[in-house]
Amino acid sequence: MTHNEQRVGEAAIFDALAKSGPADRAFLRHRWFAVGNPAPATSFVATDDAGAPCAAFALVERRKGPFVLCEVGGCYWPFRGVPVAPRIAASDLSRALARHKNDLGRVWRLGPVETGDASLENLIRASRMAGWQVLSRPLGKVFELDLAALAADDGWPSTKTRRKNRWRKRRLKEDGGPLRTVFFSGADWTADHRDAMARIEAASWLGKLGDGGDTKFRDPAMRRYWEDLCNDRVLAEMLFGSVMWIGDVPAAFTFGIQAGGVRYYIANNYDERFTQFGPGRVLLYEDFARAAAHGTERISWGLGDAGYKSEMGAKAGPDMVDLLFVRGALLAAALRPWWERPV
Known part of the structure; x- marks a missing residue:
């Protein structure tokens, strides 16, 4: 298989996972990540024990001095995400993630994300089972119209x-x-x-x-x-x-x-x-x-309200948070006070 054929195949898997997942996350297709700025430094499909795709990652690199942090790419709005196979067990997903611990690194970031999303909660459970601790930085409330x-x-x-x-x-x-x-x-x-x-x-x-x-x-x-x-x-x-x-x-x-x-x-x-x-x-x-x-059915209107959103009928909905996945208890303890401070 040529490199181009591999990329085409990977893109098709991204799109298939996005399509099969929750409808309100269906925009997490390959192109959503691929045309971002910066472009993904690496991308991969995590597979279960039988080789079936269960999650797709497109990672960009953020540099701070000598340090490099991998984070899930894609547009900041309305939120970032990882397309995950529906109904995948957290235990199966955790083993798939563990096989890519070098790709993800000791520390990787996913955010902003909306709390309460079933796919996200499954990814968090699986990540913890695979050895990452999950730190959460509060960003505010998303305002919604029913x-x-x-x-x-x-x-x-x-x-x-x-x-x-x-x-x-x-x-x-x-x-x-x-x-x-x-x-x-x-x-x-x-x-x-x-x-x-x-x-x-x-x-x-x-x-x-x-x-x-x-x-x-x-x-x-x-x-x-x-x-x-x-x-x-x-x-x-x-x-x-x-x-x-x-x-x-x-x-x-x-x-x-x-x-x-x-x-x-x-x-x-x-x-x-x-x-x-x-x-x-x-x-x-x-x-x-x-x-x-x-x-x-629902209008998701982004973070915060200058007053006009609630006047037009919107109400505070889910929390928006920024997640940091950290391998190692000592490193997580060192990063927690810095990361979990409110913005």
């Missing part, structure tokens, strides 16, 4: 909110011209859409930060990542976005990835010149309504 429940309630959005949104639209139209919203997936996402999203980021509060902010489309490297994902047809169909135009000006956008019944919002922003009339909220409500009509 969209299925809210959509079934005729009182959401409230009459007051609907009236306020109609008022917002009228004022935005008076302020800048006709409103127009386009919705798209990664399959029909155009360079013009991405240019508009970058313009909105530049005109948002992020664009006014000295370091340029954590932008998803104004940052050329991050933009290339999303574009490269679209070369995987399955991932392209999962990506979603929308842009609201006010006259000729792109004013607000949403962007994320849909996996199963969960819609993960990775970014939403708006042009600050329209702040008074809330184009971001108008667009989000439109996006939520569209998602509910297409059967989305």
